[in-house]
Amino acid sequence: VFTYNKLLLQLTREHRHDKASAMFQEMIDKSCQPDAFTFAILLRGLCRSNQLEKARQLLGRMKEMGCVPDDAIYNALISGYSKAKDFGQAFKFLAEMVKNHCLPTVVTYTNIVDGLCKAGRTKDAVKLLDEMRDKGCSPNIYTYNVIVEGLCEERKLDEAKKMLEEMAVRGYFPDVVTYNSFIKGLCKCDRVDEARKFLARMPVTPDVVSYTTVINGLCKSGDLDSASRMLDQMSNRGCTPDVVTYSSLIDGFCKGGEVERAMGLLDSMLKLGCRPNMVAYNSLLGALHRLGHIGKAEDMLVEMERRGFTPDVVSYNACIDGLCKAERVKKAKAVFDRMVERGCTPNVSSYSMLVEELCKKKELEEAITLVEQAREKYQIVDILLYTVLLDGLCKGGRFDEACALFSKVLDEKICEPD
């Protein structure tokens, strides 16, 4: 069991959930009795890959096998359902765990608080802080960090600042994670300059995330030179840039149309022994397309594969987007087909870009077919995709069909309108 658990943990960390399921089956076949750890590992994997239904089934199976769920099991499930914004189910599990004499811990509550914050419900999250205190469970640094992150994400910097003070009063001093969230908040509010100053004199030593957040902020504000200088600065101060730092800057150069500089940076990171991942290549792909260098982009795709990077859905989407914007919808569709052939699953973006462009080209029939295909083949039922098609039908003067489609979406509860 120990050996299997270790292997399973390894597999879920590498996001190889199918392999993990297969290994679990193998355990059972070889009559190796899984324990609570086994199930916690598997549940976490399923929750992280959004397979909540399977997670719930696994809980049932666990009980059938006479294995008693402990707090880590419930925490994994509660975290999964909270992240999916299904708080009803999350609270059901909370009640169930209490009923089974398994006390909710600070981790349990922090998971829910995190879900609430990510769902944009920071008010409810703060309320839950009080509730957990009432129940004798004190929020810790993680809990406060989750709240600060949520407030910063919602650009409520004043409230975030108050929370920094409050946590200190309660004996939890803001750490580098707390401050990094705040830095990101400043950047989001277009206060990059303050973010830079904050970085320079924050009460704890900035880490690679702090620098990267500011570099990214500077890039998004169009100040590529300062961003570049910040890269040197962090190295001088003994903080080694990592793959995310480089990718941020590479993307900044790409978005600013400076593909040459981006390529140069890709070279220097290679020379410094920092291995790039798909992200940097995807940024470059997008840039080449935006500049209309379709041929170069194709070369890049080949080059990526040669270096051992299999293009992912973002790579293909970057190509599809570029080709659509260049009004080469036929070619975009060809890339789409190639992606599917290669076993890469398209997502909402892939479809919505194509559908939008097909609508513009008045190829409404094909657009309609694609939306149906997305639903039937991949269970993609995002309101975004329907909105694009509805917009296309309306602009194409086919109001009746648009209305009929909208009614169908509502009647058959295909997805919630926004």
Place this chain on the structure above:
RNA sequence: UGCAUUGAUCGGU
């Protein structure tokens, strides 16, 4: 042997 927080790449209005 298992659980929670921060940074990078693609999409419509």
